[in-house]
Amino acid sequence: MKDINSVTVIGAGLMGSGIVQVAAQANCKVTMVDTSDAALGNGEKLISTSLKRVARKKFDGDEQQQKAFIDKVLANITLSKSAEQAVSEADLVVEAIVENIDVKRTLFTNLDKVAPEHSIFCSNTSSLPISDIAAATSAARQEKFAGLHFFNPVPAMKLVEIVRTNAVSDDVFQSLQDFTTKVGKTPVSCKDTPGFIVNRLLVPYMFEAFRVLDRKEASIKDIDTAMKLGAGMPMGPFELADFVGLDTMKFIVDGWAKEGKIEPALVQPSKSLDDLVSEGHLGRKSGKGFYDYK
Ligand code: CAA
Ligand code: NAD
Numbered sequence: 001m002k003d004i005n006s007v008t009v010i011g012a013g014l015m016g017s018g019i020v021q022v023a024a025q026a027n028c029k030v031t032m033v034d035t036s037d038a039a040l041g042n043g044e045k046l047i048s049t050s051l052k053r054v055a056r057k058k059f060d061g062d063e064q065q066q067k068a069f070i071d072k073v074l075a076n077i078t079l080s081k082s083a084e085q086a087v088s089e090a091d092l093v094v095e096a097i098v099e100n101i102d103v104k105r106t107l108f109t110n111l112d113k114v115a116p117e118h119s120i121f122c123s124n125t126s127s128l129p130i131s132d133i134a135a136a137t138s139a140a141r142q143e144k145f146a147g148l149h150f151f152n153p154v155p156a157m158k159l160v161e162i163v164r165t166n167a168v169s170d171d172v173f174q175s176l177q178d179f180t181t182k183v184g185k186t187p188v189s190c191k192d193t194p195g196f197i198v199n200r201l202l203v204p205y206m207f208e209a210f211r212v213l214d215r216k217e218a219s220i221k222d223i224d225t226a227m228k229l230g231a232g233m234p235m236g237p238f239e240l241a242d243f244v245g246l247d248t249m250k251f252i253v254d255g256w257a258k259e260g261k262i263e264p265a266l267v268q269p270s271k272s273l274d275d276l277v278s279e280g281h282l283g284r285k286s287g288k289g290f291y292d293y294k
Helices: 014-025 037-058 063-075 101-114 130-134 170-182 198-214 220-231 237-244 246-259 271-278
Strands: 006-010 029-033 077-080 092-095 120-123 145-149 159-164 186-191
Touching (some): 014 029, 063 077, 101 120, 101 130, 120 130, 130 145, 145 170, 198 220, 198 237, 198 246, 246 271
Parallel strands (some): 006 092, 029 077, 120 145, 159 186
16 A cells, blocks of 8 residues: 555644644645635644744754744645645545534545545544445445544644544555554544544543533532542543534534434533533634633
8 A cells, every 4th residue: 555645634623734734744745625715824823833832842942943844844735725626646635624424425425536546535523423424435435434533632632543444444544554653643443433432431521521510510610620630631621622612512412312322311412511502602712612712
């Protein structure tokens, strides 16, 4: 199987921009795709802020080396508003767009027609079944279609889950393991099950915290403090939910509840979360969630 050197990332948001950055840092040629100049600009801004942070740490006190590092990484990145054009030479396509199965399936059906035969397709979905997304492509592509699940913030989190459906070939799985290692992450693999490993455990825990709040048993601040100081979590469940995005949290659990594969008690909705989402308070990205960021 060909080494992965040319990567196309669809979606320039929180996750897509991070995946672009780590692939470019690993010297891959990367095309970042989104639907508007504003979204691409947002992705560029996220990358530039994070790269400055990485460069400062790598070359402490040496501004010239910091600049050379940043320039080299940015030179590996191209921007595009056409996913179809951007995949024409891709060894790997990683999708990180909105968590909506119909939108993801439409995208992959279109890309399957124009991408090279050898291109591996991956979704960074948090919660949707990979095989349901892959089914929108040809049988030949389904052997080359896996989940490649990065964690937020991508430049800092060291794990990638490789989600392997029954159709994925050994060669493709090996290529994805090699790519994950090349971008500086540790791979783990998992069957195509709801939430894979991390979210299957993390999301029910976070929702129980929301329901503790719904039942008025403890405050947001006290729950977060308790989990940080008493359980060694880097962020409390409410800080983390605001960081991930409250819309994403809601999408995940509503989807699982509808799918019916998970114990119903674990996917009970939370009124506090639902109210915030319906008011457009989506966490850090909108300036307000469980906490206020303005
Ligand atoms: N870009 C580059 N580097 C970054 C970064 C960014 N955006 N954010 C953090 N870092 C680096 C820092 O440079 C620092 O590196 P060193 O330890 O090598 O010095 C390290 O990460 C820690 O950062 P800080 O010291 O500045 O801040 P912190 O200690 O408060 O850590 C954090 C920040 C890494 C985000 C930490 O709070 C954390 O781990 N939070 C939990 C995050 C988490 O659980 N993510 C998973 C969410 S679930 C998910 O992603 C799956 C899904 O499908 C929803
Ligand atoms: P986001 O809202 O920050 O970014 C999504 C981007 O996709 C936006 O810039 C949007 O303009 C773009 N987009 C939407 N439809 C598109 C299309 N058809 N073509 C091209 N671009 C399109 O979302 P995010 O938080 O980066 O999440 C992206 C994916 O990653 C989702 O599937 C999510 O479940 C998953 N994920 C999220 C997190 C997290 O913590 N937020 C962690 C792991 C995985």
